[in-house]
Amino acid sequence: MSGRPPSTRRVTGVAALSVVALVAAVVCGLAVGPTPIPVGRIVGALFAGVGVGHSTLSPLASTIIWQLRAPRMVLGLLVGAMLAVAGGTYQGVFRNPLADPYLLGVAAGAGLGATIAIVDVSGGLATPTWTPVLAFLGALVAVAVTWVVGGRGARTGTATLILAGVAVASLLTSAQTFLQQQGSPTSIARVYIWLLGSLASASWGSVLLVLPYVAVCVTVCVAAGRALDVMSVGEDESRSLGLPVARVRLIVIVASSLGTAAVVSVAGLIGFVGIIVPHLVRLLVGTSYRRILPISVVVGAAFLVLCDTVARTVLAPSELPLGVVTAVVGAPAFVLVLSLRRRAIT
Amino acid sequence: MSTVEVSGLSVRAGATTLVDDVSFNVEPGTWCTVIGPNGAGKTTLVETVAGLRRASAGTVAIDGELVAAMSERERATRIALVPQHPVAPPGMSVEDYVGLGRTAYHGVLRAPSAADRRIVAGVLERLELAPLAGRDVATLSGGERQRAVLARALAQSTRVVVLDEPTTGLDLRHQVTLLELLRAEVAECGLCVVATLHDLTLAAQFADRLVLLDRGRIVLDGAPRDVVRDEELARRYGMTLRVVDVDGTDVVVPVLSGVTAT
Structure with a gap:
């Protein structure tokens, strides 16, 4: 350990690199696929979209770009940004490096909601409409129950809240598994696909659905960076320094959970982004959440779009579940981060 | 100038009474140290004075204003706390750590103002921490770290400073250095200090007044010579x-x- 936090110059360098990665991810998200479309033409079409020059894309290529790849890429940006910043925020508010966006039961609640819609025991639910709605509601109900059972974030501490999250998640996962077993083989397969996450059903409609949640929740989480830095000295010290800890905790948990619920409802349960990205960023820019959170937004967005590009091209025309790709890329990256951190400490 | 008034203060945890009907006042420019054996209720008392614990009965007031009725932000501009086991977050520079003391003034949505930075720089200078400003606070030695914690409390620009065993883990030289720095602040700025100390000799040397606590109750209260x-x-x-x-x-x-x- 050098004994000094990373310099501003280094942080600026990392921020610039993450923006480069984001641009690369956007280009890959648009250009890479079974139908090759030259990057130059895509860039020309993008400029034409804002009134500069003419698009040289064929009608088919234009449809592929604007109706298939662009909404999927934009949704990937939103999902990745939200999961990464929510994970970083949870790690800050719970002062727990193992925290991820699903800590308080969002994943289990969304999984149960989606399973109810997909298995559709009553036969009255139209899957494409009801799956995101019930997933969203399930996620919010799960977090609300965790919050109440866990003592509403009172001074009993965050450990109670985390334990309540574990209990609620276990209960809801059991219910989801039971319900899944009652379904037909087709619905079981569809539940599995949903649980592993995918952007295959992305459309401009789904982008518009989650955009307001992501915009507001990401802004709130990033703005909480300074408060999370204060909270790094512990609850009592933070309060003695003038931080309304209970209020900050509530706001941050609501923003993280609401945004996560929104993206999970349209993209399923995508793992690893929320834990690996903030850790990777922390290793590069230090422990200040004022730095970690905004850079995590950019890195998370880039990471998910790149993973999705892999997911939809490696076995084309079939797709790999996105959660599998993020885990395959994320797990080794996580191990690498941990070993680098260990080396940095020793 | 601020006066701390503790009146009929009791703190209970379940059926156990930790602090029992304690009353005392601390005048501006006065250093009052609470002494007593382990389990006497010293930490509970100072944490309640600092507003971190709720009293079961009685009140703590600063210049007549009840501490329990203050918001966290208001309280942080009136009382600063040096805890017994402060957390030194890894990766935070000493300057940023001391700057946390200005949180109540600039809030958590705004960056510190030029005035905030000036105050932090002044405190770093006074406590001879300026050369360490860029260091990771978690890598400081015990003595340096305790000075940083004291600096953070002084950066809060309060008239009342509460310290819970501020010399824990320090060797004798560093204990004396830290207490002398604090004594200089009391003399120059007219601070009102409420502290706890285990070392009775140092407590008698540095305090203007000692309060001896036993089983939550005050058993002696007066000048060091009268209590020790x-x-x-x-x-x-x-x-x-x-x-x-x-x-x-x-x-x-x-x-x-x-x-x-x-």
């Missing part, structure tokens, strides 16, 4: 103690078993 009396301390600490005058300073010496006190 061997028979009273021996009774409260449950061991034989001698108070020896060394060049006009009261030194408390434990008499070990098997050693005959003469």
